[in-house]
Amino acid sequence: MTQFDGQATQQLYEKNLITENQFEEIIEYRSRNIFSLNIELKLLLSISVLMFTSGIGILIYDNIDSIGHIALLSILFALTCGCFYYCFKNSIGFKKAETTTESHFLEYIVLTANVLTCIFIGYLQVQYKAFGTHYGLATLVPTIVSFVCAYYFDNKSVLTIAVTGLAAYVGLTVTPQELFNGNNDFYANQSLSYSAILLGALLILWTVYSFKIKLKTHFTLIYLTFALHLISVASISNMYDDYDVSWIFFSIILAASSYYFYKVSYQLKAISLYVFMIIYAYIGFNIFLFNLFKHVDFDDFWVMFILLLPAYFIGSIVMFIKLIKKFNKETAE
Known part of the structure; x- marks a missing residue:
């Protein structure tokens, strides 16, 4: 347990915000030096999704002539459908409030499904002009799919893709x-x-x-x-x-x-x-x-302006730090 954590816990106890029993349990828990790998695992999963979808793109680019467009589109479609099947099977459905699921991989499978959808529709438009000359539809359709999936599966990563697609459509x-x-x-x-x-x-x-x-x-x-x-x-x-x-x-x-x-x-x-x-x-x-x-006209004030400029930027940095400290202090209370 770090010195800061110990002092914070002691202050909570002295202010009667926690009981003596809770104080002892916190001290005992922190003395075990247990740390979470949640962020690291999520980062690895995100990298895995990125590498997988990038690999799909490289596969299409390198083997476009040997495999054929229909075969590549079929593979993309099958992978996308498989991902969506897993998502719908393991999700708890749409809820207006924030939802959680027992499946830790569902969030990343939803993300993979949406990225594959974007790749599939983009490939379909570029190669076969599925939407004709209405190129905006090739952006709007995966954007709509992403919005639906973001709200249905409660996925923030997919929502980011959806809003980005909306901006691109504009x-x-x-x-x-x-x-x-x-x-x-x-x-x-x-x-x-x-x-x-x-x-x-x-x-x-x-x-x-x-x-x-x-x-x-x-x-x-x-x-x-x-x-x-x-x-x-x-x-x-x-x-x-x-x-x-x-x-x-x-x-x-x-x-x-x-x-x-x-x-x-x-x-x-x-x-x-x-x-x-x-x-x-x-x-x-x-x-x-x-x-x-x-x-x-700065002819008469140019020297003074040059002298005050460094002080202005230093003062700006000091003010920025004070504002951040003020924000943290007021939001913590």
Whole structure:
């Protein structure tokens, strides 16, 4: 038992939050130095799913000419059906609340089934044009399947695939490299920025409605995480455009979004939302200041500005640490 754990347990006992018998049992349990391998096992299972589905893709790519399209599609279809058969056989069915299952592998079999579904439909569209020229349907169909499976089997990993597919259907494809290089679609097409903000707002509204009807409320963090990134990235991307006043509009959107996620991060006690909210707000605030300073003559204040700049960034780091400590302290109480 570490010194921190011992002190925490002692404080609970001194505040009469636990009985003497409970205090002794905790001390005895922690003295055994038992640790959980749950996270490690889940990581290995996730890697196994990734390697299996990647292997399927490599198999298709390397043997496309020798095996044949029909044979490969048949293998994919059989594997997908087998996975779904296992899932439906071992699941407890749809429940509005969070569910648990005795099968530890069910979550990863559901994930495998959905990834294989995406591969199957994508392969079918590329090779045989199953949806004709309606390429969006090749994204929408596996997205719908993923949403259904996420809610039926109560699977957060599949829900992530579903929301990602929904964003792709809208037309949002941004990689980190494109974002930092300034080559993403938000720069090239401002209408996509509005689509991203609208999609983020719809995800927020869905979480509000889900809480109202008590439907899988534990999915809220996933939806809000996507909403935060969509709205913030779209807003920040368009704040660089100083040729018109649109950057002011996107600055207001980012400010409103930051305030909302500031409030909801406290409600959900979600440190991830809080940290990303601060980062996006900080970036947006600096871009906002930069756009304002473009219209200011710094000839007389340039030396002072250079001297104050290091202090500004150091102060920002100190403030960031204090905000995180404040959040942890207030949410722990």
